[in-house]
Amino acid sequence: MPHDKKALQILLDAYWSPRGWKRDGPVDRADFEYARQAGYMFDSVAVTHDDIVTRLVSVRARINLEQVADAFLASLSTRRLELRSALGSFSCAVQFPLHGLREQTARRVPSGRLHCRICGRYGDSSPEHEDLNILSFERWKWGGVRHVDPLYCWFDLAQFEKTAPIAPTQADHSILARIIDIASSLAPEARPGELDARIGKAVKSNSAERRTLIQILGYCGVLKPAGRNGFLQAFTAEELRDRPPDRANDWAYPVIWWRGADGVDMDTLGRIFPKVAAMV
Template sequence: MPDKKAKQILFKSFWKNGWIDTKDRQLLKEDFEYAKSKGYMFEPLTIDHNECLEKIISIRDKISLENISKAFLSSLSSKRLDLRSSLSSYFLSHKFKKHDYSPVVSGTSYENGQPKYHSYTCKICRDVQYGVIGDKNYVERDLNVLNFERLKWGGVRHGELIYTLFDLQQFEKETIEEPLKEDINIFKNILNIIETSEPNDYPGKLETRLKDVIKSSKPERQALIEILASIGILKPKSYDRPIKGKNDWTFVEYWRGEDKYDQQTVEKYFGTHLK
């Protein structure tokens, strides 16, 4: 059962009219212990790429497509954004096969025009799908910030291996309710908004239009769009497209209104509920 006090402790640790700077974050030990006892806060996690992947595959195989679909739909009216997040993690987890970490340069920082530092990711994870990231080691990683983002917006680190693991671990504990008629109607309205997009609409335009059919904040709608894009409902027909200004989009960055939505993916995940 949700615990308002524990959730409030988690949220106040990171957010006060915006992100709280790391140096200014304060958390009493007794508050942490209470939130941890209710499943809202966690000890830091240290895990390597290979073990993380093995756990993802093990948990994934215990979760049914039916429960994932029901959880996503039921989140639309209840605003259980954490349940909404699991759709993306479940989909991405099914693209993984067991493999060893295979490093490849993912970025380079320069000083005076000379390479100073390289960052790395797993090449096999990277090639699974655009936006997927697999680090070699996760050392003392803060799971609390992942849970905060998951509960507040529906997750913002979809595609990161450690987030996929954490998200599925939390989902596995849930009892999933049947979606309401209201949920089905909201989803149908979302699909209609996508279908009636103008050919040159960018993801930002879609986000604005969605506010008329689902009660949500802008960041919540952005996360929703990214989730739909990560599983291929919003599928770019081309990656050779200009990008308009600086943005935080990942999976949906190259989608345009002319792409509409992928009916086969909708049918796979939600067909039985839409009939």
């Protein structure tokens, strides 16, 4: 869809200010309607867990790895973060199992709702109203935050499907090659935070954007911790996504386990970004 700066600003201003998150209440109705018509803001949707799963499985079949890889690359020089997000969502969706919310695959929490052990969503048999605007904000602001959430994956890929294809440039390939070089040369004990700091000069970004970039490289398996897979290689159920005991470590699974000694998985890099693999 065409880039509408006014509509995007309405979306961003709804949630963010120079001081950070805003909790000021609803958007002006006329502004909301303008942004909605432009495709940046949305009415809420009433869906069940099973509706979300069905929608995600449907949309992933209409998108391929080459499309999202090209979009990811093209985001590096353009800072089109909404394009960057799709690789993370596609990676988490491609092996995502078709399943229903059932007593056998969930646990009942004190509120009475079911918590799915496969995808991590809460729900029951009744549709719940879901706010798509916060997801849209995160997609445009940082390149996504909730890639392991099937609601976000569905929303992100459905929006990506409407986007005109974009071809990455040689500069884009060079930026990722530089990031790969840095990730491959860190000290064995280095953690994702050090990679965040080190790639700041390689790609125009702030730390929040770089965190998402690194986490997407984990979701797709380019940054693959020892003994664990990226979601592109194998889906890991929510109940099996173990985390280190360090509660201050708030990186996403699986990159939360990545260390400098793990380096870069060159087979996966070659599969997703063959031109970049040939450069490093």
